[in-house]
Structures are given as C-alpha cells and as structure tokens.
Amino acid sequence: MEKIWLIIKREFTTRVRKKSFLVTTLLVPIAFAAMIIVPILLATSSSEHKRIAVVDNSGLFDNKFPDSKGTYFKYLHDQNIDSLKQHYADQGYEGLLYIPQFDISRPSGFEFYSSGQASITIESSINKDINDIIEKKRLEMQGIDQSKMEGIRSNVEVTFKNGRDEKKGSSWVAYGVGYASGFIIYIVLLLFGTSVMRGVMEEKVSRIAEVMISSVKPFQLMMGKIIGIAAVGLLQFCIWGILITAIYSLIPLFFSPESMQAAAQGGGAMAQASHADQVEMIHKMRELVGSIPWGLIIPCFVLYFLGGYLFYSSLYAAIGSLANEDASDIQQLTIPVTVPIIIGIMIMMKAVQDPGSPLAVWGSIIPFTSPMVMMARLPYGVPGTVPYWQLVLSLLCLIGGFIGTTWVAGRIYRTGILMYGKKITLKEAMKWVVRKP
Amino acid sequence: MNLLEVKHLKKHYQTHKAVDDVSFDIQQGSIFGLLGPNGAGKTTLLRMITGIFYPDEGEILFHGKKFNPENDVQYIGYMPEERGLYKKMMVGEQTLYLAQLKGLSKKEATQKIKYWFDKFDINSWYHKKVDELSKGMQQKVQFISTILHEPKLLILDEPFSGLDPINSNLIKQEIFQLSKQGTTIIFSTHRMEQVEEICDHIMLINKGHKILDGGVQQIQQDFKQGLFKIGLGTMPNPAQMATWHFNIVETHDKAFTVKMNEDSTTNDILLHFIRQDIPVTYFEEILPSINEVFITQVQQTETANARLAAMPLT
Numbered sequence: 001m002e003k004i005w006l007i008i009k010r011e012f013t014t015r016v017r018k019k020s021f022l023v024t025t026l027l028v029p030i031a032f033a034a035m036i037i038v039p040i041l042l043a044t045s046s047s048e049h050k051r052i053a054v055v056d057n058s059g060l061f062d063n064k065f066p067d068s069k070g071t072y073f074k075y076l077h078d079q080n081i082d083s084l085k086q087h088y089a090d091q092g093y094e095g096l097l098y099i100p101q102f103d104i105s106r107p108s109g110f111e112f113y114s115s116g117q118a119s120i121t122i123e124s125s126i127n128k129d130i131n132d133i134i135e136k137k138r139l140e141m142q143g144i145d146q147s148k149m150e151g152i153r154s155n156v157e158v159t160f161k162n163g164r165d166e167k168k169g170s171s172w173v174a175y176g177v178g179y180a181s182g183f184i185i186y187i188v189l190l191l192f193g194t195s196v197m198r199g200v201m202e203e204k205v206s207r208i209a210e211v212m213i214s215s216v217k218p219f220q221l222m223m224g225k226i227i228g229i230a231a232v233g234l235l236q237f238c239i240w241g242i243l244i245t246a247i248y249s250l251i252p253l254f255f256s257p258e259s260m261q262a263a264a265q266g267g268g269a270m271a272q273a274s275h276a277d278q279v280e281m282i283h284k285m286r287e288l289v290g291s292i293p294w295g296l297i298i299p300c301f302v303l304y305f306l307g308g309y310l311f312y313s314s315l316y317a318a319i320g321s322l323a324n325e326d327a328s329d330i331q332q333l334t335i336p337v338t339v340p341i342i343i344g345i346m347i348m349m350k351a352v353q354d355p356g357s358p359l360a361v362w363g364s365i366i367p368f369t370s371p372m373v374m375m376a377r378l379p380y381g382v383p384g385t386v387p388y389w390q391l392v393l394s395l396l397c398l399i400g401g402f403i404g405t406t407w408v409a410g411r412i413y414r415t416g417i418l419m420y421g422k423k424i425t426l427k428e429a430m431k432w433v434v435r436k437p
Numbered sequence: 438m439n440l441l442e443v444k445h446l447k448k449h450y451q452t453h454k455a456v457d458d459v460s461f462d463i464q465q466g467s468i469f470g471l472l473g474p475n476g477a478g479k480t481t482l483l484r485m486i487t488g489i490f491y492p493d494e495g496e497i498l499f500h501g502k503k504f505n506p507e508n509d510v511q512y513i514g515y516m517p518e519e520r521g522l523y524k525k526m527m528v529g530e531q532t533l534y535l536a537q538l539k540g541l542s543k544k545e546a547t548q549k550i551k552y553w554f555d556k557f558d559i560n561s562w563y564h565k566k567v568d569e570l571s572k573g574m575q576q577k578v579q580f581i582s583t584i585l586h587e588p589k590l591l592i593l594d595e596p597f598s599g600l601d602p603i604n605s606n607l608i609k610q611e612i613f614q615l616s617k618q619g620t621t622i623i624f625s626t627h628r629m630e631q632v633e634e635i636c637d638h639i640m641l642i643n644k645g646h647k648i649l650d651g652g653v654q655q656i657q658q659d660f661k662q663g664l665f666k667i668g669l670g671t672m673p674n675p676a677q678m679a680t681w682h683f684n685i686v687e688t689h690d691k692a693f694t695v696k697m698n699e700d701s702t703t704n705d706i707l708l709h710f711i712r713q714d715i716p717v718t719y720f721e722e723i724l725p726s727i728n729e730v731f732i733t734q735v736q737q738t739e740t741a742n743a744r745l746a747a748m749p750l751t
Contacts, residue, residue, distance in 0.1 A: 003538055006534065006537050006538055007538075010534055014525070014526065202523075202524075203523075206521040206522065206523065206524050207519045207520050207521030208520075208521045208522055208523055210489070210517040210519050210520065211515070211516075211517060211520055211521070211522075211535070211579075211582075212538070213489050214487045214488075214489060214510065214513070214515035214517070215510060215535070215538040215539050216538055418484075418489070420519055431451075435451075
C-alpha cells in the first residue's frame with residue numbers, strides 16, 4: 001500500500017508542477033467569466049445610437065414608432081423619397097423606412113433601406129411596430145374601444161413547478177446545466193483518459209516499466225497512475241469551483257460601480273436604463289441558477305466523473321500498454337474505447353431534450369454511457385424525472401463496470417507493458433485476459 | 438549456502454515453451470553467469486526469479502524458503518535488458534523514488550544516494566533531468582538505482598551494453614566489490630569474454646532447456662580437447678615428428694599446436710622432443726574458451742533438434 005501511495009504522489013506532483021497545469025487551471029474560470037459577462041454587456045450596452053429616417057406618405061405613423069434601445073426615429077416630411085434613398089446615409093441615418101399611401105384593409109409596399117443587411121432586432125421590431133399601429137387603427141375604425149380590447153387580451157404565463165416541494169423550475173436552465181455537465185464529463189473522460197494512456201506509453205517506450213515492475217506489481221503501477229491523475233483532476237475541479245463561485249458572486253459588484261460611474265458622467269437616462277437592465281438580468285440569472293438543486297448535482301458530478309474516469313481510464317491504460325515505439329498503431333487501438341464515449345455524448349444530446357425517453361433512461365444506466373447521460377438528466381430533478389431507483393442502479397452499474405474494466409485492463413496491462421518489439425493486435429490482447437500471468 | 442535454488446521451473450506460452458524444466462542452485466556470494474543465445478528463455482527465467490512472472494510449474498527457494506515476490510523483491514536488485522528512466526524527472530528525485538519503492542525510508546535513501554553519487558563523482562547531476570544525460574551517464578544512474586537498497590541478489594542483464602571501456606571497468610569493479618561483500622550476482626549476457634573474466638559459475642540455456650551448468654574452470658576442463666602448445670628452440674625436420682602420441686594441428690614460428698592422442702600423457706609428448714634433443718622453451722595446455730563451448734553446445738542442440746524435426750512421421 002505504501003508503494004502505491006508513492007506512485008500516486010509522483011504522478012500527482014509531476015503533473016501539478018507543470019506549467020500547462022497552471023495555465024489550464026486559470027484559463028477555464030476566466031473563460032467562464034467571459035461567457036457570462038460578455039453576453040450581458042452585449043445585450044444591455046447602449047451601443048451606438050441608431051437613427052432611422054421615416055418617410056410616411058400615409059400620415060398614419062407620424063410620431064407613432066416608439067424609440068427604444070438606442071434606436072431613434074426621425075420623421076421627415078415633404079421630402080423626395082428618390083433623392084433621400086441616395087443621401088440618407090450622408091445625413092447620418094442608419095436606415096430609411098418608406099411607408100407609401102396604402103389601403104388600410106390591404107396594406108403593402110412598405111420598404112426599408114439600409115446600406116448593409118438590417119439586423120434581426122431592427123427587422124422584427126419594425127415589423128411588429130407597423131403591425132401594432134395598423135391593428136390599432138383598424139380597431140378604431142371598427143369602433144372597438146382600445147381599453148376594452150386590452151381587457152379582452154390574455155397574457156398568461158404558466159409557472160412550472162416540480163417535485164413535491166413545488167419548486168419553481170425552468171426547463172431551459174435544466175437543459176443548460178444538463179448539457180454543460182454532460183459535456184464536461186465527456187471532455188474530461190477523453191482528456192484524462194488519453195493522459196493516462198500517454199503516461200503508460202511513456203513508461204513503456206522509455207523502458208522504465210520493467211524496472212518499476214521488479215519493485216511493484218503491475219496493477220499497483222497502473223492504479224497509482226490512474227488515481228494520481230484523478231487527484232490532479234479533482235484538484236483542478238476544486239480550484240475551478242472556488243474561482244467560479246468567487247467570480248459569480250463578484251459579478252454584481254463588477255457591474256454596479258462601472259454603470260454608476262457612467263451615469264454620473266452624464267450619460268443620463270440611457271445609462272440609468274441599461275444599468276437597470278443589467279441588474280435585472282443578473283437578478284433573473286441568479287434566481288434561475290438558484291432553482292437548480294446544486295446540493296445533488298455537485299456530488300453526483302464528482303461521483304460520475306470518478307466512476308466514468310475509472311471505467312475508461314483503465315481501458316486507456318491497457319491500450320497504452322500495447323504501444324510500441326511508433327505511436328501510429330495507437331490511433332487504431334483507441335477506437336474501441338473512444339467510440340462508446342462518442343456514442344455517450346450523442347445519447348446525452350438527445351437525453352437533455354427528452355430526459356424521460358427510454359433511450360435516455362437506458363443510456364443513463366449502462367455504464368458505458370451513464371456518466372454523460374445521467375448528468376444530462378439530473379438537473380431535471382430527482383425523483384421527479386430521475387427516480388431514485390434509476391440513480392442507485394446507475395451508480396451500482398458504474399461501480400460494477402469499473403471494477404470489471406479495471407480487472408480486464410489490469411490483465412492486458414501486465415502482459416502488454418513487458419512486450420517489446422512486436423505489434424500487438426487487440427485480438428491477441430483479449431486472449432491475455434483469460435490467461436494466467 | 439545457497440541463496441537461490443530453482444527446481445524444475447517451467448513456463449509455457451501458447452506457442453512455445455520459454456523455460457522447460459530448468460533447475461540450478463546459486464551459492465551466496467558467487468557470480469553466476471546465465472548464458473544463452475537470443476530467445477533462449479533468459480529473460481523469462483529472470484522475470485520468474487524477480488517475481489514478475491509466476492512459473493507454471495516448479496518452485497523457487499530464496500534463502501531456503503519459498504520465494505514470496507510480495508516481500509522478497511526488496512532483497513533483489515534487477516537491472517533488466519530493456520531498461521530506462523523517467524526522462525523528464527530529475528536524476529536525484531528519480532533515484533530517490535526508485536529506492537523508496539524498494540522499501541527504503543526517505544532519510545536512508547538520501548544518505549545512500551549521497552554515498553554513491555560521491556563515489557561515482559556525479560553530484561553535479563542531481564538536479565539535471567535524465568534526458569540531459571548521455572546514454573552512458575544514464576546507465577551509471579541506472580546501476581546506482583539498482584544497487585542502492587543493498588540487494589542480497591543482484592540481477593544484471595547485459596549490464597555493460599552502451600558503456601565505454603572506462604565506465605565498463607568502473608561498473609565491473611563495483612560488481613567484484615559487491616560480490617566480495619557477500620552480494621550474490623546473476624549476470625546474464627552473450628558477451629563471453631566478460632563471462633570468463635567475471636563469473637565463478639555459469640549456466641548455458643538454449644530453447645528453454647539447460648544445456649550446461651558448472652564452474653567456469655570445470656567446464657573448460659570438461660570440454661578440453663587435448664590441445665597443447667609447445668615452444669621449441671629449433672624447429673625439427675618433419676622426419677623427426679613421426680609419433681603416435683600426438684598429431685600436429687598447427688605449426689607456428691618456433692612452436693606447434695598439437696593434439697594429444699587418447700591413452701597418451703603430456704610426458705609422452707615432452708619425452709618425444711627431449712629424446713630427440715630438441716630444446717623445449719614452453720609447454721601449455723590450450724583450454725577451450727567459454728565462447729567455443731557455447732557455440733559448439735548451441736550448435737549441437739540445434740542439429741539434434743533439426744534431426745528430430747526432419748524425421749518422417751510414421
């Protein structure tokens with residue numbers, strides 16, 4: 001036992017001391033921060049003020065378009081539309097909206113000119129505004145009172161609650177969290193799996209393997225490496241967790257002073273409005289994030305990471321032990337291990353949309369795919385979407401699975417690591433599983 | 438006292454018998470040469486002795502007790518033919534790590550590393566990465582890490598490959614020194630001149646079978662062919678050489694190599710020259726080199742096998 005501890009320590013320290021470890025450990029939280037901050041900034045920033053010229057020959061729309069989000073409408077009267085078409089840009093307008101005289105029952109001929117393709121937001125907001133105004137006009141013509149109409153309109157929003165404690169939830173957040181954690185597991189399995197494989201290959205190719213095996217059992221050497229690398233992964237997750245939580249709680253602080261400053265510098269109403277938007281967005285986001293059962297998700301994530309990692313990394317170790325000097329064979333040999341992981345991510349993508357489907361349920365129980373698929377289902381709620389029996393069965397299968405793969409891999413590994421010179425096929429390696437050492 | 442006793446050891450792979458019924462004993466403090474052509478089963482045999490493989494049949498006694506790899510590996514130092522070090526690790530850390538894996542405490546290991554690094558004058562390498570060292574330097578580090586835990590049984594598989602004559606000699610002196618201090622050494626090689634120089638006792642294996650086993654001098658005696666070299670003051674004319682005691686095999690400048698006939702003695706040869714008044718300047722027996730014994734023995738077993746294989750199936 002003392003020996004395996006020494007091996008774990010070496011695997012851990014040599015990796016943690018590398019520069020690449022420091023870089024990835026710091027880069028991920030920064031990327032995460034950017035992922036949250038940039039969209040908020042983009043969505044709420046008052047970018048440039050857009051001015052749009054309106055030529056209204058019908059007279060219906062005069063001063064009716066609402067100015068919003070940095071878009072201002074300027075109504076130009078008695079101007080020649082043809083000359084305006086040529087010169088609107090020179091006069092400082094982003095676009096030109098032309099409204100002809102039209103029949104109120106059959107409106108047509110509305111045109112919008114801009115130098116480039118108009119943005120989707122402008123396109124949809126102008127369409128909506130025009131239709132609203134025409135609708136209003138028609139109501140008036142039919143003699144329907146505006147306030148009566150408002151009374152008729154319905155705008156119900158169903159509140160989705162789940163579980164017995166009737167927690168407020170959003171399937172969009174569950175989708176996001178499920179997708180993200182399933183995807184992280186996928187990346188981690190591939191990344192750390194190949195890391196184990198490379199480590200084993202290094203030991204074999206540099207010919208240290210036999211020296212080591214005269215002191216420790218092959219199984220100890222393999223497990224020491226696997227556990228050492230898992231420890232590196234867990235440390236990395238911990239650091240990420242702490243940094244991300246810190247960034248997350250600092251975001252409001254980060255926004256407020258800056259926006260306040262902008263307001264104080266005389267940005268006036270605009271800056272005030274955008275600040276209010278930001279605060280509201282952050283508030284909403286926090287409420288949604290809070291609706292996820294983190295107390296369940298985080299421990300499960302760690303369990304499925306470890307289970308999936310142990311399941312696959314021992315197989316990767318076995319593949320690594322089959323390597324020879326030229327690493328080209330390895331590409332081919334990894335296929336049987338990599339394919340189930342890729343199938344797993346594909347099932348995960350389906351499961352995150354429909355977490356109750358049979359494919360999702362079975363995918364989250366079979367250990368080849370369960371680490372990814374189960375993580376996609378869990379944010380939808382336990383025991384609502386994922387009954388307890390499925391979770392327990394899935395974890396038991398995973399534990400059984402990694403004991404199985406480790407056993408098989410250990411048997412391939414101890415023979416493979418000492419085989420030099422000749423190319424080993426997978427078929428041959430499978431024979432070693434049943435053979436005596 | 439025998440440090441190691443190997444009894445009827447067998448290890449079969451699917452297609453061939455790597456080690457087939459091999460038995461031998463190794464005395465404590467002796468240097469035992471394990472010889473054999475490539476693919477003879479040397480490595481498989483050594484891997485069983487180091488606990489890497491389990492034998493299919495037979496048993497190994499270490500210190501008179503059944504060999505228990507779990508515990509006994511700490512008394513064994515093994516330098517395999519396929520050897521290497523972690524390339525990106527520092528030399529000092531690396532030796533410390535390997536020593537700790539052999540059961541040494543950190544303190545003990547550090548002391549011993551200091552002793553050996555001083556002795557080999559390589560203290561300046563301590564903080565160098567292994568891949569900054571030359572092949573020969575790496576071999577030295579490898580040797581130190583093999584003997585650091587003071588093994589009772591030291592197994593060296595082709596220890597001199599990749600070493601220049603000066604470093605070979607340095608390692609050779611260390612081997613003698615360790616042997617004097619009571620370390621038992623198994624020395625596996627196919628470089629015969631080293632075997633004669635270093636080993637007390639040898640075993641020859643081929644195709645998994647033991648062909649020959651004995652003291653170096655004993656084997657030379659066993660395989661001598663009655664050849665002598667006799668130095669003469671004046672060369673006799675051919676008419677003087679008619680005798681049934683010996684035949685001339687080779688004529689040299691003022692000397693003959695002769696093959697003594699059975700039933701004759703060395704004195705018969707000497708008398709032949711002395712009677713004819715030919716001055717004898719020296720007389721020596723020519724013993725076969727281990728290399729010759731090795732080649733003839735391997736060839737003999739090969740031809741025997743070939744004959745067996747050529748026999749028609751009836």
